[in-house]
Amino acid sequence: MNMEAEALGAIGDHFRRARLAARLTQEQVANLAGISRPRYRDVETGSAAARTTTLINIARALGLEMMLVPQAMVPAIEALLHPETEDDRPAYSPQPESDDDSRPHR
Amino acid sequence: MNMEAEALGAIGDHFRRARLAARLTQEQVANLAGISRPRYRDVETGSAAARTTTLINIARALGLEMMLVPQAMVPAIEALLHPETEDDRPAYSPQPESDDDSRPHR
DNA sequence: TGACAATGATATGTTTAGGCATCATGGCCT
DNA sequence: AGGCCATGATGCCTAAACATATCATTGTCA
Secondary structure, eight states: OOOHHHHHHHHHHHHHHHHHHHOHHHHHHHHHHOHHHHHHHHHHHSSSOBBBHHHHHHHHHTTTTEEEEEGGHHHHHHHSSSSTTTOOOOSSOOOOOOOOOOOOOO | OOOHHHHHHHHHEEEHHHHHHHHHHHOOOHHHSOOHHHHHHHHHSSSSOHHHHHHHHHHHHEEEEEEEEEGGGGGHHHHHHHSSSOOOOSSOHHHHHHOOOOOOOO
């Protein structure tokens, strides 16, 4: 349950870097995303888990897009995003995730 | 404000396809993601906007990963994901998004 | 035919994202 | 010094994401 906080913090950091790179204030991004400044601040500091629609709106305000991709494709996409850097986790990147569970699988 | 509903529906469809491909029931995915079945159903049908943490948990339960990527990179990533299919929107894919606004940009 | 599994759907209650208003702090001006 | 701007951080309130329980529908299989 605490690994979720890490994910939120990573996303917040990502947003913050994108915002500063775009030279926007928290208030401007909040307005673009249709939320209040205090709320956007909570998202950026990782102290709140925004709704999916809000996440998408913030991302787009910052020139980003939210995507769902197969875990196996993540490394290839990472390589595409930052060409010659070797290891550079995108923050909210996946844990190995030991996915064992009850699967009757029919 | 209604374009958000489309995005949610697209995400829900994406989840549903991934779930069926993995031969999992709604209840199994819900358990893996740590939410109730009725809630997962709402997400899958696009009638509810899950929180960011929940979105990540569901995605991982289905072998997917949530990523935030520059909008300019989306086409390249799409091409990477489905090699020779030509048009196949990932559902929540971006609107052209006329991003004009007040930017004092100092 | 009945039993079971999966999904759709509804109702009630709790938790939290979200808005709005407000104040404090720190930096940068002229 | 004072004033402005961006950010951090409260408080109270509403809306919506959650849980839990329950019932109906559909399909499959013995």
